[in-house]
Amino acid sequence: MCYSAMIKAEHHRYVREWGVDIGIAEFVQLFWWRWTTEETLGAQKRPRTPKAMDLGFLRDPRTDDERLIARYITEANARQETDWQRELFVQRARLVKAEQQLATKPTRKAQDDQRIAGAKITQLKGWLDDLQRTEPLPRDARIYPGWYAPVMVMEGGRRVLKPMRYQCRPEGVPADYDRRYPGTYNARRDNLRGPFWRRVFGVSHGVMIVDRFFENVQRDGQNVVLEFVPADGREMLVACLWSRWVGPDGEPLLSFAAVTDEPPPEVAAAGHDRCIVPLKPEHVDAWLQPGRHSLDELDRLLEDRERPLYQHKLAA
Structure with missing residues (x-):
């Protein structure tokens, strides 16, 4: 299972390198939803987007719609900062109270409060630093299940x-x-032709x-996270299925959802039993137009895929 990936998130690059049109209405809707749900339902309900995708709109908005998205992001981040600053104040007060208690009459509760408040203060300060940062870092492009990512389709x-x-809910x-x-x-x-995926396989591809x-792999009875990278540094055009629900x-x-298959030997040897399927560039347009091909032909595109040699290391 590909539980996390480092993606190409900056939309202008897709325009430059792949000649795509931007589905700007969907981007506006996403960031409007994030802007409104944070206020009405709480920050925990807002859609998660990689910082690299946000920065693409914040650093270089070129149209009125992109400037509107940048405004949504800026205002949502400002509310998030206010919430975290408020919580930081609460935890600092909790820490001071615990330290005063420990200095006079130590209790287990004061010890726990000191430990928990200290950890939360460190966490909140890290979140705030990251929120306020404007210079991109490689990790800004990392996504997880439930996060949003830019996906190429054909219309x-x-x-x-x-x-x-990044978690498919079929129509x-x-x-x-x-x-x-x-x-x-x-x-x-x-399983693509099975009951679940047949709703989208051969129907809507990305x-x-x-x-x-x-x-995630098991090493000596413990879970560790491994990072897999093509040895030649190439980018992977990962075959996906998508749906509009x-x-x-x-x-x-x-x-x-990203399509996965049996792993190449080096991934299997590292301890994992699945691997994403990177398409050959010459197969991208055929994959994106599944209605023009039989299911057998589409499966052959997945078989005739790029087969990079993967190197791996413990993830930071």
Whole structure:
């Protein structure tokens, strides 16, 4: 299972290198949702987007819609900063009280409060520093299940870039599928024609551009995270399935899953049993137009894929 990946998140680069049109209405909707839900439902409910995608709009907005998105991001971040500063004040007061108690009459509760408050203060200060940072770092492009990422699709014969959630909810299923099937951020190649994925395999395909991916493996009875990178440094055009799900209130959800297959020998030797499927560049347009091909032909695109030699190391 590809539980995390480092992606190409800056939308202008897709325009430059792949000639895509930006699905700007979907980007506006996503960031409007993030802007409004943070205020109405709390920050924990807002859509998660990689900082690299946010910075693409904040650093170089070129249209009125992009400037609107930049405003949404700026205002949402300001509210988030206020919330974290408020919590930081609470934890600092908690720490002072605990230290005063420990100085006069030590108790187990005061010890716990000192430890917990200290840890939370460190965490909150790190979050605030990261929120306020404007210079990009490599980790800004990392996504996890439930996060949004830019995905290339085909509409009207044109490549279009749309923001989608990395956990696919196929059209027509109930919303609780996310909870019942939490692993649907990946789609096994040997299950694509089965009951779940046949709703989207051969119907709606996408491509996500990935630098590297991360997997959980067992080492000496403990879980560790390994980072896998093509030895030649190439980017991977990862085959994806996606769907447009519409809720009872008419609110749409665009979501996707990365296709996975049996791992190459070096990934298997590292302890993992699955691997994402990177398409050959010459197969991208065929993959993005599944209606023009049989399921057997589409499967052959997955078989005739790029096969980089992966190097791995413990993730930082």
